[in-house]
Every structure is written in C-alpha cells, then in structure tokens.
Amino acid sequence: MISKLLIANRGEIACRIIRTAREMGIATVAVYSDADAKALHVRQADEAVHIGPSPAAESYLVGEKIIAAAKQTGAKAIHPGYGFLSENAGFAQAVIDAGLIWVGPKPSSIDAMGLKDAAKKLMREAGVPVTPGYEGEDQSVERLKKEADAIGYPVLIKAVAGGGGKGMRKVDKAENFEADLESCRREAKASFSNDEVLLEKWITSPRHIEVQVFGDSHGNVVHLFERDCSLQRRHQKVIEEAPAPGMDEATREEICAAAVRAAKAVDYEGAGTIEFIADASEGLRADRIFFMEMNTRLQVEHPVTEEITGVDLVEWQLRVASGEPIPLQQDELSINGWAIEARLYAEDPAKGFLPSTGRLEICDLDPPFPFVRVETGVDVGGEITPYYDPMIAKVIVWSDHSREEAVSDLATALCECAVWPVSTNLGFLVRLLEQERFYEFDLDTGFIDQNLESLVARPAPHQVALQTAWSVFAKADHSFDTRQENVASVNSLQGFRLNADRNSTAVLFDQFGQAQRFEVPEDDQLLMKAYTAGTSVIVPDSGFQYAFSLTPPIGLGAASAADGAILAPMPGKVIAVDVAEGDAVTAGQRLMVLEAMKMEHALTAPFDGTVTELSAATGGQVQVEAVLAVVEPKEE
Incomplete structure (x- = not known):
C-alpha cells in the first residue's frame, strides 16, 4: 500500500x-499556489509544498x-x-517515469479517450x-459549416479535448x-491548448446519463450503476443524482454493459465515467x-455513487493503484436508496451567473442533519479568488x-x-429543487434555460x-462582531422598542437599499x-441571503449599465473587443468578451446608442467594476 x-x-x-487517505493510514502532501497559501487543503494535509504564483x-x-x-517530500504516489x-497523459507518463x-488510468487509456x-x-x-455527427480532420x-448544415440545426459544437462544459456551444x-x-475555439484553446472541434446532432429532449466504471490491473472491470446529470447550465452540471429517475432494469443493464465494453476497449484501470446522451x-x-465521451478520472459527482453503493471510490483508486484487485465483483454491487448532490458556486444568478470573488466572512456549510454530506475546500475567512473554478x-x-x-x-x-x-x-438551487417538474x-x-427567469428571481424576504x-x-444593542452567529429569542427582549411599539410595523433596509416593512414580533x-x-x-431565507440594516446601505449610486457605463463584473482578461469609439450599437449587441475563472463572459450594450468612451483593449487585465466602455443612449 502507498505510504505517502x-x-x-x-x-x-x-x-x-486527504480524508480517505488519513482513514487508510496514508500520509498526505498538499501543493499550493500563492493564492492558496492559507487554504483548507493546505491546513488539512500532513505536509504542504509551495509550487508557484496564483x-x-x-x-x-x-x-x-x-x-x-x-520527490522533495518522499511521496510515493x-x-x-x-x-x-488529471487527464493529461503526458503528465501521467512523467509521473511513472x-x-x-x-x-x-494508464497514459495510453487517457490518450485513447482524450480526444472526443x-x-x-x-x-x-x-x-x-x-451520437450522429462529424469528427473529421478537416x-x-x-x-x-457545410457539415453542420447537413446535420441540421440545432447542432452542438464541442471541443475535442477537455470537458466541464468548456468549448461547447x-x-x-x-x-x-x-x-x-x-x-x-477560443475558449477551448485557452482551457485545453487545443481548438479542434467536432459536431453533434442536438438531441431535442436530452437527458445526460453517465455510468461509473472501475478497472484494475488484473483484467477486472465493473460498473457502479448510473447517475443522472441532466440539470445543467451552459453544459455545466448543477444537480446530479443516482440512480437515474425512470431507469428500468432492462435499460440499465444495457447502458451499463455498454459502459463496461467501452472501458475494456481501452484496457482501463482506475475510476472512470462513460457519459451518454x-x-x-x-x-x-x-x-x-448514445455515447458522448469518457472522463478518465474521478468525477465531481462521485459522492452520489458512493452513497447508493456504500463504496469509497477514492479508497478503491488507492488500492488499485497499489496493485490490488477491485475489492468487489459485479454481483456484489447493488443500489441502495437514492442520493442527490447540488453544486454550490460563488456566482450571482441574477447577473447571468457571473462568478463572485472575495473573503468569506460567513461560511456555514454544516446543516444539522445526519442525512447530509458536505464536501468543501473553504471555511470562514477563506478567499474565493478569480484564478480557479468558483465552486x-x-x-x-x-x-x-x-x-x-x-x-x-x-x-x-x-x-x-x-x-x-x-x-x-x-437560492437558485432551492428554487430548482422545489419545482414540481x-x-x-x-x-x-x-x-x-427554459425556466431561467423564474429560477433566478429574488423573492421578497x-x-x-x-x-x-x-x-x-435589539439583543446586540447595535454593536456587532463580524461572523458572530445570533439566534435571538424575543422573550429576552421584553421592553425593547427600537422606536416601534409591539404589534406595530417597522422598517429595515436590505442590501439593495429597499425598505422592507414588517410587523414587530410578538414575545413568542x-x-x-x-x-x-x-x-x-445576515439572515438566510429559503437559500437567499439578506443583509438587513437600520439605514440604507451606502454606495448604491455607483455607475452601472443603466447609466450606459459598461463595468467589469469581476477581475479578468479582455480577450475580444468588437466595437470602437463612435460606433452605433443596438441593445444586446456584444461589445467585448471578458475571460475569468476559465469561462468567457460577453458584455453587451444596455440600449441603443453610441460608444462614446472605450478604455478596454484586447489582452488587457481589468479589475472588478472598472469602467470598460460608455454607451450614450440614442436620442429619441
């Protein structure tokens, strides 16, 4: 067995x-960049090594x-x-060398499945x-364009390398x-250093079904049943569950058998996922x-498979990598219950899901229920930076x-x-889960996408x-300690009025400056x-976070798209500028593209008008809320 x-x-x-390795008695080494010097994974590992800038x-x-x-720390694996x-065959080979x-998996298996x-x-x-489509060299x-016309629209463009919804349109x-x-192509080049694409027929009522497979060096390959990952935004999974709803035993047997054939075709070892549409x-x-692709690694959504099978997939990975056979054979694996996972992201659904960055002054991810499992890499005081995925x-x-x-x-x-x-x-996730459909x-x-407007709308508190x-x-007498939790009992506040009589109404202001009127609470x-x-x-309400204050928050009158100012929604790099000063533009027209957190974000004109100022240039780095352009509205 691996020792470190x-x-x-x-x-x-x-x-x-790290958690599974510790349970197996394996010492762990973390690596970290400048941005992650104080990160949770660095603190949890037995050792940590700095490997460079952010x-x-x-x-x-x-x-x-x-x-x-x-080598420096004596790690064996x-x-x-x-x-x-994780899916870089060259790196895998370098590790072995x-x-x-x-x-x-073996580098040859990664290579075989690396290009779609x-x-x-x-x-x-x-x-x-x-899936029907085009995968030609031309x-x-x-x-x-000719192939897409022949396939018929809608059609899906997919980068031949990589995954995670990047390089897909x-x-x-x-x-x-x-x-x-x-x-x-531009997004694929930035993410995978490969801008080649393939085309697929767009399935009109698609569900994303994937099968967890596992192989070892002794010729064994098993499946651990299927997951459903159909709830997606921009091809990025949002909710995953296992088993797939509506899956009958005959269909399950066929799709899982196909997944095993796929794994055996590349002599697969370790954890992998065969994705189907x-x-x-x-x-x-x-x-x-239909087969879409194979992910030659552990998946983000692997916990739902672990929950319904009782298997620790990371433990299996470490045992198989050490030369052991798969711990269980196919007839020893079965489905028990139902599991579902939600991905909590630092992003703003009300602003087109733009990633959000900053320090976590409050980070309470420990619901008091025995049926909940939380996997996280941050805690209170941690930073969500623009350098990595915002999960x-x-x-x-x-x-x-x-x-x-x-x-x-x-x-x-x-x-x-x-x-x-x-x-x-x-709040978006809660709304999604509460949908009758x-x-x-x-x-x-x-x-x-079909229900986006209703899913992202913020309700009144x-x-x-x-x-x-x-x-x-009332309880705190207006004096607060940041991050302190207060679950107050009104019974301890008798006699406190805060300028309002009991049974009367009062007003607080939310973080958007909106006055919120309510009835002063009773004792019980x-x-x-x-x-x-x-x-x-701060009060979490149905997943939405509200910040209440006694007076309107300051700083709400800053420049915004309503003024014609085009602001950078986050730190990032300008990778395309489509207009020049003096250009006439129409509402919704793309002005430029900002790249941040490995994704492209198009900035558009808020209304018909003229570009009167342009400070952004292709290749330039910008900070959050920097004014990149100004559009003057068209005269009526």
Missing part, C-alpha cells in the same frame, strides 16, 4: 482525498513542479483529483452506440454558426442512448425511503447554509426573516438563524 500520497490539486477534491498555468498545471514536490492535470505511482473525435470512432468499433470553417441557426465556432422524448430506452462546496443527501424525500431533504439542507458577502447560487422528473438538459433581524439588533415569535457582519444582520 501527494495530491496534485486543490479545494474540495483535495480535502476529500495563476494555474504557473502552478497547478506545471507538472515538473508537482513531481519535484513529490500522486493523485491528480479532477481538472488540472519518475518512479512514482500514478493514481489513475477519436474516442467516438473507437467506441463504434467496440459496439457502443454514438477543421476549416467552410467544411464545419449549441447553435440554433445557420447564421450564428461562424460566431459561435469562433467563441468555442439520451433522447428521452419517449422515456429512457436503450436504443435512444464553494458540494451538498449531498441520501435517503433510503424515496427520491422525493432525498430531494426535499436537500432543499432543507441548502436552506440551512449561509455564505456572505460572496454571492452564491444557494423536478419532483416528477419531467425535465431535460434544457430545463434551467419573509416576515419572519425581518423579525429575526429586528430581534438581533419563532425566529430563524441569523449572523452579524459589520453593521448588518
């Missing part, structure tokens, strides 16, 4: 691997530094986690059904193809499920009773989480949330969880 393990990753997955390209993506750190170098154990076009050809030969715009009309292709217009049927945590729930109970319990658990002042998708699973991968904040102001009023930060009281 270096984890070539960061955040929640590094913490997840940008991943200068630290976590530099294989030589990681191998050197392993390297676990890549997911993302970064250095005399270290690579906790992952080559993988699809290989799968056809292995008898695995694949990458000219003219050829790709759905094209609805022929006239949009070239612009979407350019954007897709299903045409669910007539329910799940084996003849309407804060994964919240997982298991139920042995029903899928409906698991869904309800997850919504309840998310309502108990609190994060401040970084914006999150907590979600309970019935009458949905597909387009569900979020409930009366009890305002009353809770009011009670905390039940209150919610609340926190203090600065001079505000």
